[in-house]
Amino acid sequence: MKWIIMVLVFSFSNVYAEDCSQQDFDKADMALDSLASWKAVDGFYSRHSQCDVGYLREGTSEKIIRLLVDRWGELNELSALIKRKPALGDYVIDHIGEILD
Structure with missing residues (x-):
């Protein structure tokens, strides 16, 4: 069962990779350090996401x-963001x- 799940995850990961140009990848790489809040995760x-x-x-x-x-007490912020954008959840x-894993 784990093998099937891994194949599916890998397949979906490749779909994202096909849409990610080197320039997009570099921008995402530079933005990674800015993930210090749930709002930042939403923006990222x-x-x-590609x-x-x-x-x-x-x-x-x-x-x-x-x-x-570190911010367990701020889960309500994440919850509000997910209500507006379920895919974020x-x-x-x-x-x-x-x-x-």
């Missing part, structure tokens, strides 16, 4: 986990799963 997702591959994916996952640990959960 809106602008750079580049959710490789070390950028790992770095984004680490930033999201760090926000959960899937993005955050996907990145949490990335670290837990």
